Amino acid sequence: MGLIPSFIERKDVAESSDSIQISAIFEIEGRTLALLSDIEKKRTILSTVPSKLSEEADILLKSEEKTGAQINLDTGSKVEGYGVFSFSYGPVSAGVTEAGGFKLITYGERIVKVVPQINFKKRGVEHKAIGMKPEDALLLVERSAGNFSASYSTCFVTTIENILGLQVSSRSRWMRAVAIELERIYNHLHVFARLSETATQNVAAAEANVLKERVLRINAKYFGHRYLFGFNRIGSVYQNHFTKDRRKDLVNDIKNITRDFSHLVTYFLSSRIFLDRLQNTARLPHLDALKLGAVGPSARASAIDWDDRITYPIEPYNDIFVEIETEDEEDTMSRTMVRIREIQSSMLMLEQLLDRMPSDETMSDKTSDNGLNYMQDNFSFCRIESPSGDLIQVVQLDKEGYIKFLHIRPPSLVNWLPFAKSLEGNVFTDFQFAYESFGLSYADSDR
Amino acid sequence: MVKFWILHGIKNGILTTKYPKKKPTEEEIPARSVPPFAAPESNWIQGQETCPTDAIENNTNSLDLGRCIYCRRCSDAGFIFDDNPEDRHKSLQAKISQNELIRKEVAGIFSKKTNIFRKSFHILMIDVGSCNACNLEVLNLSNPYYDLTRLGIFFTNSPKHADVLVVVGALNKAMVDVLKQTYDSMPEPKLVISIGACAISGGIFKETESFVSSIDKVIPVDVTVPGCPPSPIQILQGLLLCMNKIEKDERIPGSKGGL
Ligand code: SF4
Ligand code: SF4
Numbered sequence: 001m002g003l004i005p006s007f008i009e010r011k012d013v014a015e016s017s018d019s020i021q022i023s024a025i026f027e028i029e030g031r032t033l034a035l036l037s038d039i040e041k042k043r044t045i046l047s048t049v050p051s052k053l054s055e056e057a058d059i060l061l062k063s064e065e066k067t068g069a070q071i072n073l074d075t076g077s078k079v080e081g082y083g084v085f086s087f088s089y090g091p092v093s094a095g096v097t098e099a100g101g102f103k104l105i106t107y108g109e110r111i112v113k114v115v116p117q118i119n120f121k122k123r124g125v126e127h128k129a130i131g132m133k134p135e136d137a138l139l140l141v142e143r144s145a146g147n148f149s150a151s152y153s154t155c156f157v158t159t160i161e162n163i164l165g166l167q168v169s170s171r172s173r174w175m176r177a178v179a180i181e182l183e184r185i186y187n188h189l190h191v192f193a194r195l196s197e198t199a200t201q202n203v204a205a206a207e208a209n210v211l212k213e214r215v216l217r218i219n220a221k222y223f224g225h226r227y228l229f230g231f232n233r234i235g236s237v238y239q240n241h242f243t244k245d246r247r248k249d250l251v252n253d254i255k256n257i258t259r260d261f262s263h264l265v266t267y268f269l270s271s272r273i274f275l276d277r278l279q280n281t282a283r284l285p286h287l288d289a290l291k292l293g294a295v296g297p298s299a300r301a302s303a304i305d306w307d308d309r310i311t312y313p314i315e316p317y318n319d320i321f322v323e324i325e326t327e328d329e330e331d332t333m334s335r336t337m338v339r340i341r342e343i344q345s346s347m348l349m350l351e352q353l354l355d356r357m358p359s360d361e362t363m364s365d366k367t368s369d370n371g372l373n374y375m376q377d378n379f380s381f382c383r384i385e386s387p388s389g390d391l392i393q394v395v396q397l398d399k400e401g402y403i404k405f406l407h408i409r410p411p412s413l414v415n416w417l418p419f420a421k422s423l424e425g426n427v428f429t430d431f432q433f434a435y436e437s438f439g440l441s442y443a444d445s446d447r
Numbered sequence: 448m449v450k451f452w453i454l455h456g457i458k459n460g461i462l463t464t465k466y467p468k469k470k471p472t473e474e475e476i477p478a479r480s481v482p483p484f485a486a487p488e489s490n491w492i493q494g495q496e497t498c499p500t501d502a503i504e505n506n507t508n509s510l511d512l513g514r515c516i517y518c519r520r521c522s523d524a525g526f527i528f529d530d531n532p533e534d535r536h537k538s539l540q541a542k543i544s545q546n547e548l549i550r551k552e553v554a555g556i557f558s559k560k561t562n563i564f565r566k567s568f569h570i571l572m573i574d575v576g577s578c579n580a581c582n583l584e585v586l587n588l589s590n591p592y593y594d595l596t597r598l599g600i601f602f603t604n605s606p607k608h609a610d611v612l613v614v615v616g617a618l619n620k621a622m623v624d625v626l627k628q629t630y631d632s633m634p635e636p637k638l639v640i641s642i643g644a645c646a647i648s649g650g651i652f653k654e655t656e657s658f659v660s661s662i663d664k665v666i667p668v669d670v671t672v673p674g675c676p677p678s679p680i681q682i683l684q685g686l687l688l689c690m691n692k693i694e695k696d697e698r699i700p701g702s703k704g705g706l
Contacts, residue, residue: 092625097572097582097586099574099575099616099619099625120619121575121577121619123576123617123655123657124656136499140652143516143675145578146577146578146676147580149580203452206590206591209589209590210592212590213587213592216587217474225477225517226477226479229479229517230517263451443577
């Protein structure tokens with residue numbers, strides 16, 4: 001066993017609980033292992049699989065591998081009776097722009113239960129990657145979820161680098177963080193724009209869309225691609241020629257966006273109609289969020305203190321100032337506020353990152369700070385805070401360096417059940433608000 | 448507050464692109480939306496081996512844009528991209544022809560002179576297995592930078608109202624019937640555009656388990672817009688082509704400002 005960084009613990013946990021959640025389960029060399037998140041101690045635990053699994057964990061694990069068949073994420077009791085009406089929505093539907101569906105069970109105006117239907121577009125990336133060279137698999141992985149591409153590719157290359165014990169320049173790692181933060185900003189702006197559209201706040205929607213387009217153009221200008229495809233390489237990044245002037249330009253571009261965004265937020269917070277629509281809509285109580293294992297901004301809006309940038313701080317997040325943004329109102333408004341504050345903190349983070357970017361010669365520490373390396377089994381994992389939450393990838397290489405095993409635990413997959421839970425008891429018109437505020441993506445959960 | 452936004456609007460000026468009156472700017476067609484346009488003959492084989500999607504075809508000097516995912520791997524094998532002026536010079540000695548970008552004209556009942564869609568054009572997007580980036584680029588067309596409505600193009604949510612079906616993504620087993628049903632329930636006359644490498648050829652996902660075939664094997668496709676994802680301006684070009692507002696020749700394959 002290689003060195004273990006301080007935020008990972010290796011111990012066997014007998015039973016998962018509310019504060020120790022199961023985040024991923026995978027099989028390596030015939031042994032089934034689990035990654036657990038210790039919410040209180042803020043640590044990742046690598047363990048054998050706890051004997052008792054919750055129903056929710058079970059349903060997600062069983063549904064992992066299938067392709068070409070839809071899966072109903074159905075938990076809990078059956079709802080039947082006079083006046084209870086059930087209908088399906090999707091896979092081609094207004095409002096949801098992707099291929100995916102829901103079964104809605106309603107009683108009058110009220111939604112009694114929501115059953116998300118996923119896997120309409122399962123592409124089987126994990127299966128396809130087996131036997132591929134890591135460089136080739138990278139193309140597949142970064143196209144699993146286009147709008148989280150920087151998180152996906154960074155997670156993948158970091159894992160491969162850990163396994164191979166590659167020396168990577170600090171500059172490369174910092175550039176990856178720049179990309180991830182830009183990605184977070186445009187995704188949050190997208191959510192904000194969609195929410196405004198749903199509330200027919202057209203000025204706010206147009207302004208948010210303009211800001212989003214500006215960030216996408218920044219991506220194109222500095223990274224070559226609007227959705228940040230293809231900038232990550234194993235062991236380095238393509239954009240290593242970030243001169244001081246270029247960095248200054250980028251900081252200026254970001255400062256302009258920051259200024260315009262603060263105007264937009266002022267407008268947003270002064271619009272009573274908008275706020276009324278979001279407050280008290282689709283509550284996800286703290287305990288449910290814990291039990292169902294919600295991640296990302298949606299979990300943080302229910303006062304769960306977990307952000308991989310702090311709880312799994314690979315370089316450069318161990319070196320810059322990051323703050324976890326939490327709220328405790330548990331509703332759509334809190335989720336929106338968490339996202340707004342994360343846009344602002346990401347912008348500050350970008351300024352720090354670009355200001356203090358190390359020179360190209362500085363090599364970053366090998367594995368001790370960036371994840372662990374099980375030499376004897378050739379496998380490693382990494383966690384990255386993607387815009388919608390905690391993304392986990394586990395990779396194993398064979399002796400020749402080809403991929404032997406790949407497991408992706410996307411953030412959207414675990415957020416479907418919390419989303420469904422939050423809608424219980426709400427009226428039908430709240431549906432769209434809840435869907436947008438969770439930032440769910442079918443492409444992500446179907447990979 | 449209202450006053451503020453009016454002033455804000457005046458200060459920012461007009462953001463909307465000048466396209467199609469003027470050529471798209473460099474900012475609107477980012478570097479990675481432009482395919483390689485030339486390669487020395489000695490490098491063909493090497494390029495063919497590097498290309499992850501077989502876009503560079505066997506022993507011929509042709510490049511199938513419908514397969515290219517714009518990953519730029521072939522630049523290591525000596526393929527030349529347009530964004531470097533020195534490369535442009537090299538291209539004088541290099542030869543590479545490209546496959547037709549638009550594989551089909553607006554076909555069937557539409558003769559070239561039909562102006563039926565010139566005034567108002569309703570589009571319906573259907574996702575059959577994309578990575579979400581293509582979806583977002585299509586949706587981005589409605590933001591003030593591209594402002595579809597100024598051209599008489601509108602999004603619709605019902606196949607019954609749609610004139611054109613915009614298909615994104617690699618056709619998944621689970622979506623074949625849905626795609627056919629949606630197409631069948633659209634009223635005549637109707638058009639289909641497939642957007643992105645995934646829809647045109649399967650792109651990077653063409654060897655995955657659940658991939659069925661390219662869209663044109665299932666429903667007739669009129670216009671294709673290559674890219675991974677194509678930028679909104681390129682999608683707009685495809686739409687304008689359907690509306691017969693631009694000529695096919697205006698889309699110069701591989702050059703800047705073209706597709
Ligand atoms: S850019 Fe990539 S996909 Fe396109 S021809 Fe070159 S290697 Fe092939
Ligand atoms: S063409 Fe590229 S961007 Fe579009 S859906 Fe396919 S992989 Fe995603």
